[in-house]
Amino acid sequence: MRNPVRHLLTVSILAICAWIGWWLARDFQTPATAARPAAAPQAPAPKPFARPTLRQRPAERDSFRDGATVEILASKRRDEAILRFPSNENFQAFLFALGGSRIQLVDQIDRFRAVRLQFRNREDLDFLLIGENIATFDSAAGVAPPAPVGSGAQPGLVGFGSGLLSWLGVDEDNSAWGAGVKIAVLDTGVVPHPDLPGLSRSIAIVPFPDDLSRTRSHGTAVASLIAGNDPMARGVAPAAELISVRVSDDTGRTDSFALAKGIVAAIDAGAQIINISMGCAADNPLIEEAVLYADACGSLIVASSGNSESEDASFPAGYPSVISVGAVDARGEHLDFSNFGTYLSLTAPGYSINAALPGGRYGRISGTSASAPIVAGAIAAAMSSGEGVTMSAADAAKLVMDFADEAGLPGPDSEYGVGILNLGRVMSRNRPGIVDAAITDQRIAGGNAVEVTIQNRGSSVLVNALLEIRTPAGSRTFNTTTLAPGAIRTFSMPVRAGAISAAKGMEVHSSLTLDSPGDDATPYNNQRGDTLFDR
Secondary structure (H helix, E strand, C coil), X not given: CCCHHHHHHHHHXXXXXXXXXXHHHHHCCCCCCCCCCCCCCCCCCCCCCCCCCCCCCCCCCCCCCCCCXXXXXXXXXXXXXXXXXXXXXXXXXXXXXXXXXCCEEEEEEHHHCEEEXXXXXXXHHHHHCCCCCEEEECCCCEECCCCCCHHHCXXXXXXXXXXXXXXXXXXXXXXXXXXXXXXXXXXXXXXXXCCCXXXXXXXXXXXXXXXXXXXXXXXXXXXXXXXXXXXXXXXXXXXXXXXXXXXXCCCCECCHHHHHHHHHHHHHCCCCEEEECEEECCCCHHHHHHHHHHHHCCCEEEEECCCCCCCCCCECCCCCCCEEEEEECCCCCECCCCCCCXXXXXXXXXXXXXXXXXXXXXXXXXCHHHHHHHHHHHHHHHHECCCCXXXXXXXHHHHHHHCXXXXXXXXXXXXXXXXXXXXXXXXXXXXXXXXXXXXXXXXXXXXXXXEXXXXXXXXXXXXXXXXXXXXXXXXXXXXXXXXXXXXXEXXXXXXXXXXCECCCEEEEEEEEECCCCCCCCCHHHHEEEEEECEC
């Protein structure tokens, strides 16, 4: 049984040491009222974004928002713990006290007041934290579970194979797209591959295996969708400079410390865009702080929404300043496994896409892990003139979202976000005279009406286009009058009560006839037929 007097004496000694450490740390800090010496340039203030920014926390205080004085976050190793502190004073005092303990300091991130600790007995850590108000976060990050393919997926799916670029509307040489843009890939690591000559740097937060060809393929495949240059798996922005940041081991597991450190490493390496095709099932304060830091530094994070068929956000995709990407197949249909919710930014191809693999091989990748790098590459392409960078990543991301193809419910929705990536529209946005109308959605509304939505995807105003809706219960033609580039409009046709069979639904066919000069750029989407049910 532990001697209470001896235990009290030990605690008192540790407390005195911590108090001395606090005073020493304080003496080396410049008082708030004193003149401050010249310092290195600081990161710019957080940039405005389309959605609300995350709430900001004061720089120094004794506890977190929830009153905790220490946060303990899940580590990928059972003999480790990740701790975060609310102020630099608390952080320095803990580091001082740590020196007299049996706990090993493995690593630290001073900017976020976080440490990775290793212990032989958890009781040693608990003893060191006596009297602290502790908040615990159990969720660990990792590569999303593989997306179902073949018989395990929803019926009727169509893959992309080597046809990704043509599906995205790219019918020109894209070899110079992304020039001057640095994109960090935080993943299982990118290994050298003939398809990836733009890999300029490799940072190993987590060590690689001795045999690089045995590295888990996820990171290399993701990178090739951004900047692959071989026709077998050509990427969206082949001229972009890739920075590999290995934050995950070959089981696909990581934790908040490795991910946060990887974000800092990517920023320090000059990355304008950071792709994260992995996530955490729950909000994590250390990842949140790293995301806020990236936003303040002007580095844009693009992240996959996750493959768990869930309405719950995957983080960092769920944070407001992050571009969150879901997945569609080659029919433009939302994939059932792709996470959805109001946080979703947009969707992109995510089913059976050609990609590079370690060992100089090629294969196919599915899931939102594929969708995110395609959007990251599209943002890089929009940033670059082919000779150099012409706009910020945030401005390019806004362009990519503004020129997305409408899909699903009219306007932003939880399945498609603002719509589906259309890189052709983004890159040809300043080209006049493009005529492109599309029927984007058909549905039954309220059990007594058919609603059809159309969009002008061209650069010319649509004038007097005719929309015909045909059903077994009757037909009707609408004059669309004028529709500005990018605009959408929904037309509603009432149907008689009882016309829609609860068991068989209703066959609805629509067609658009244009009265504008020029041929339609994509005439195949001017007609649509569906069997609709009352939802």
